[in-house]
Amino acid sequence: MSARRAWTGRGLRRERWHGYFFLAIPLLYLAGVVLLPLLEAVRSSTFRIRGLRATFVGLDNYARVLGDAAFWNALSVSFRFTAISVVLHLALGLGLAMLVAECGRTRTALRIALLTPWMVAPAIAATIWLWLLEPQFGVLNWLLRAAGLIAENRSWLGEPGLAFGAIVAVDVWRGVPFMMLLLGAGLATIPKEQYEAAAIDGAGALARFRHVTLPNLSYLLAVACTLDIINTVRQFDIVAVLTGGGPAGATEVLPALLYNTAFRGNDLGGGAAVGVLLLMIVLAFVSLYIALTGAARSDD
Amino acid sequence: MIETTRRHMSKITGALAVTVLAGGLLAAPARAEPVTLQWQTANLTEPQFEPVWKQMIAEFEAANPDIHIEPILVARKDDWTKFVTAAQARRAPCVVQEDLATSAYNGYLMPLDRFWATEPAAFRAAYSDDIMAAMHWKGALYGVPIWGGVFAEIYNTDMLTAAGLDAAHPPTTIAEYLDWMRKLTKPGQWGTAVLGGPTDTTTRVLLTWIWANGGEAFNADMTKATFAADPKSLEAIKTYLGLVGQGLAAPSPNTTNYLEQTVLFEQGKIAAVRSAYWAIAKMLVDNPSLAGRMTVGPVPGNGATLALLAPASIASSCKYPDQAWKFIKFQAEKKWALERARVSDWMPLRNDMMDEPEIAQDPLLQRFMQIGLQARSYPLPHPAWAEIGGVDVVKAVQRALLDPAHTEQIFRDLDALLNKKLNDL
Amino acid sequence: MRPAVLLRWLLLGVALLAALFPFYWMVNTSLKPLGEVMRSPPGFISPNWSFAAYATVLATRPVLRWFANSLIVALGSTAIALVLSVLAAYGLTRFFVRGAGAVVVALLFTKMLPETLLVIPYFQIMSDLGLINTHLALILVYSSFSVPFAVWMLVGFFRSIPREIDEAALVDGATRLTALWRAVLPMAAPGLVAVGLFTFLLAWNSYVWALVLTTDSTMYVLSVGVANMIGEYRVQWNELMAASVVAALPVMVLYSLLDRHLVSGLAAGAVKG
Numbered sequence: 001m002s003a004r005r006a007w008t009g010r011g012l013r014r015e016r017w018h019g020y021f022f023l024a025i026p027l028l029y030l031a032g033v034v035l036l037p038l039l040e041a042v043r044s045s046t047f048r049i050r051g052l053r054a055t056f057v058g059l060d061n062y063a064r065v066l067g068d069a070a071f072w073n074a075l076s077v078s079f080r081f082t083a084i085s086v087v088l089h090l091a092l093g094l095g096l097a098m099l100v101a102e103c104g105r106t107r108t109a110l111r112i113a114l115l116t117p118w119m120v121a122p123a124i125a126a127t128i129w130l131w132l133l134e135p136q137f138g139v140l141n142w143l144l145r146a147a148g149l150i151a152e153n154r155s156w157l158g159e160p161g162l163a164f165g166a167i168v169a170v171d172v173w174r175g176v177p178f179m180m181l182l183l184g185a186g187l188a189t190i191p192k193e194q195y196e197a198a199a200i201d202g203a204g205a206l207a208r209f210r211h212v213t214l215p216n217l218s219y220l221l222a223v224a225c226t227l228d229i230i231n232t233v234r235q236f237d238i239v240a241v242l243t244g245g246g247p248a249g250a251t252e253v254l255p256a257l258l259y260n261t262a263f264r265g266n267d268l269g270g271g272a273a274v275g276v277l278l279l280m281i282v283l284a285f286v287s288l289y290i291a292l293t294g295a296a297r298s299d300d
Numbered sequence: 301m302i303e304t305t306r307r308h309m310s311k312i313t314g315a316l317a318v319t320v321l322a323g324g325l326l327a328a329p330a331r332a333e334p335v336t337l338q339w340q341t342a343n344l345t346e347p348q349f350e351p352v353w354k355q356m357i358a359e360f361e362a363a364n365p366d367i368h369i370e371p372i373l374v375a376r377k378d379d380w381t382k383f384v385t386a387a388q389a390r391r392a393p394c395v396v397q398e399d400l401a402t403s404a405y406n407g408y409l410m411p412l413d414r415f416w417a418t419e420p421a422a423f424r425a426a427y428s429d430d431i432m433a434a435m436h437w438k439g440a441l442y443g444v445p446i447w448g449g450v451f452a453e454i455y456n457t458d459m460l461t462a463a464g465l466d467a468a469h470p471p472t473t474i475a476e477y478l479d480w481m482r483k484l485t486k487p488g489q490w491g492t493a494v495l496g497g498p499t500d501t502t503t504r505v506l507l508t509w510i511w512a513n514g515g516e517a518f519n520a521d522m523t524k525a526t527f528a529a530d531p532k533s534l535e536a537i538k539t540y541l542g543l544v545g546q547g548l549a550a551p552s553p554n555t556t557n558y559l560e561q562t563v564l565f566e567q568g569k570i571a572a573v574r575s576a577y578w579a580i581a582k583m584l585v586d587n588p589s590l591a592g593r594m595t596v597g598p599v600p601g602n603g604a605t606l607a608l609l610a611p612a613s614i615a616s617s618c619k620y621p622d623q624a625w626k627f628i629k630f631q632a633e634k635k636w637a638l639e640r641a642r643v644s645d646w647m648p649l650r651n652d653m654m655d656e657p658e659i660a661q662d663p664l665l666q667r668f669m670q671i672g673l674q675a676r677s678y679p680l681p682h683p684a685w686a687e688i689g690g691v692d693v694v695k696a697v698q699r700a701l702l703d704p705a706h707t708e709q710i711f712r713d714l715d716a717l718l719n720k721k722l723n724d725l
Numbered sequence: 726m727r728p729a730v731l732l733r734w735l736l737l738g739v740a741l742l743a744a745l746f747p748f749y750w751m752v753n754t755s756l757k758p759l760g761e762v763m764r765s766p767p768g769f770i771s772p773n774w775s776f777a778a779y780a781t782v783l784a785t786r787p788v789l790r791w792f793a794n795s796l797i798v799a800l801g802s803t804a805i806a807l808v809l810s811v812l813a814a815y816g817l818t819r820f821f822v823r824g825a826g827a828v829v830v831a832l833l834f835t836k837m838l839p840e841t842l843l844v845i846p847y848f849q850i851m852s853d854l855g856l857i858n859t860h861l862a863l864i865l866v867y868s869s870f871s872v873p874f875a876v877w878m879l880v881g882f883f884r885s886i887p888r889e890i891d892e893a894a895l896v897d898g899a900t901r902l903t904a905l906w907r908a909v910l911p912m913a914a915p916g917l918v919a920v921g922l923f924t925f926l927l928a929w930n931s932y933v934w935a936l937v938l939t940t941d942s943t944m945y946v947l948s949v950g951v952a953n954m955i956g957e958y959r960v961q962w963n964e965l966m967a968a969s970v971v972a973a974l975p976v977m978v979l980y981s982l983l984d985r986h987l988v989s990g991l992a993a994g995a996v997k998g
Contacts, residue, residue: 027828029872036846041842051387120976128751137563152551374936375952
């Protein structure tokens, strides 16, 4: 075909340079705007920073951070928070997408209504929930007691287990709509013929799901999962507004630990160390994930 | 050297980016003719302070046409973050009100001794030695005391009368206080509230209990923590936190901050709060029927209490220290101390104002000022106090509230943790 | 009704309730007078509903100013993000660039950075450039963070546009850039709309950067202005909720208008990969 003609010999090299040119501008921009501050943050993680006085301490900050129980607690909280949230995002998102897909004319209106939690800024969403979860005057306690589900007012943000549940719940509330949107778009591209063929073969609803829906969505699910993990690990606004990391560190995810170490603990170097560690963990995890799913995919 | 190289690099990349995006370049704001002083304090976003600071700025600028004050409004929870970020880049606002010990330790503040020395003796004598000591770090002066908040016990007079208690003689010993708490607790009503919320107000109230019992939480030069090591301190902690276990305090202490505590009081759900003078103003705004129905008593025990000091400081990067000092002195004038007391309910720290008619006419304020004569300054003078008071002590309180049987062990662990932090300078 | 349909509507009803109840409560609280806000049992409907809180908020705070700032910053960063991501995606898909996969991962990497890690270095750089208190600083920051996702999505989209389109334009004598502008972009319009909306939302809702990079209250964006209403010593819940409603409404309106494009943009771009 004619397309192949241009990609030979000198033409190929010239084309490649064109490609680099197109890429150069955005990459240069990102380099300046993102890479520089990142390098500066990494550099400051090797200093003991006492305000405007900084002493070089090499990897001492890392040793201190890794030796502090608060870091391992934060790692555990982050891990649990991310795992539970992402699973719920995907499962509930897919479920909602499938439900909405069945509806005909009301589909658009439904989608918009269900998307509203995602459209609001995380900090504002958290503030609304702060008010809903207030022990004495919040409406949630009142509703649950009226429904007979709880006997007395619970302190949703004051008890460690409940507080963890609360931040997961708010994150899920905010995150599911986007997954619903993304996976719904994917669902729309699955050819109906596949479903009909499966039905003719006698497959029930569950079997159709396993053999038609999931395989078609596998790439999208993988990508959505990756992005969601990256986003959820970084999640800070919700924790900051609702609990600040408490009670007693039960909701202190790694970004919260970073913030608390840097600003409340007056230890900017230590905070930078936590940040770099967080980055390395996420990078390792995502690279592993991409390698695993990349091997399974046919192209690229 | 490395600094300059880095600045060069960032300038080059920045110039590149800016050239590429030539279309949207906005000019940086032009420098106004008068000197502009930026003023940052978390209080600027407190509604009860707004009328006062607006008037202050207006009058100061009218009297000093060559100085313009630019207030920096920032939510309380983000005030420190914003300040640190600017201070690290040596572009902090000129006039600030921040944690003195930490900011001075970090090099963010300018020593004020040379300004202070040139002030008339009468001005300098208006502040007690104790208060001025709290304004120093490593021997240098870093702040001028502007306003304060003394903690005392505020009672609901009607609820006292209903329980058969004498509002004219509030309890002065802890045993008496506990007795009152028992009498004031009925179904749907509790004696008081224990603060366990994630702010340093939790620590402030805890300290009043410890100090009033004759205990100490730290040694004199802040190198050792004695929450559990000092028996009187431990005893006070157990008594205070034990109020919850005995049912004398409102439930959900772990989410009770100043806001929740005052609302409970306003709604008649608790009979007593340990809070500062500003709580009275808030409660009167929210529930005007409380006017004249509140009694103020000292902190039960030996009378020792806590006074939060709010100082005004000059940032070390300030380019106009003389003008900044002018504004600080302006803020410290008696006129504004009275306005702050009258409108925002923040107590004056000058000791030459007891006879001012406005103060003498307000019995509650007078009572607070009397109680304040025995107050100890807060925050405690250590650079790590923000974390110690705002996080570590709070965590210990929250843990002890969830697991009262291990209170002693929890606070011993706190002592061990703090001993490390206090000496890690 | 068949049981399956009934079940479907039941589940959707629960989902709608969960999604919308907090907003109903937000609006309900914003309309009540302050005395009624702190009350147990809480009032679901109040005879005293009024727009007083909204009036107070609009009168005492420069909300329209904040709105304008948010709009300028969001639109600016959307424009830049679109330009950059289109260039990057075009470069990645139309040429045999070595390590294209690695580039995409590197771009994703920039998205992994926690914001608080970068705040101080960013402030230093921006203040060195004299960009504190400017719209440009925020535009630069926001566009940089939305580019990775934008590139990923547009790569998928551009791949689904056949190279023949380019070829046809090149044969006609156009340069690569013109080919991109005239031939490829119109076909990629739904993807561009999707990218634009995501960037807009990201910029509109962001808080930390505006907090740190602006000091002049006339330059504040909506998210900062609203957050400043949360005092430690007094929270005017009804006013706060009123301000939050004002902040959230424009985004909802925008999305309602562009929903159709969003879905088709995602379908083509994200799914094919």
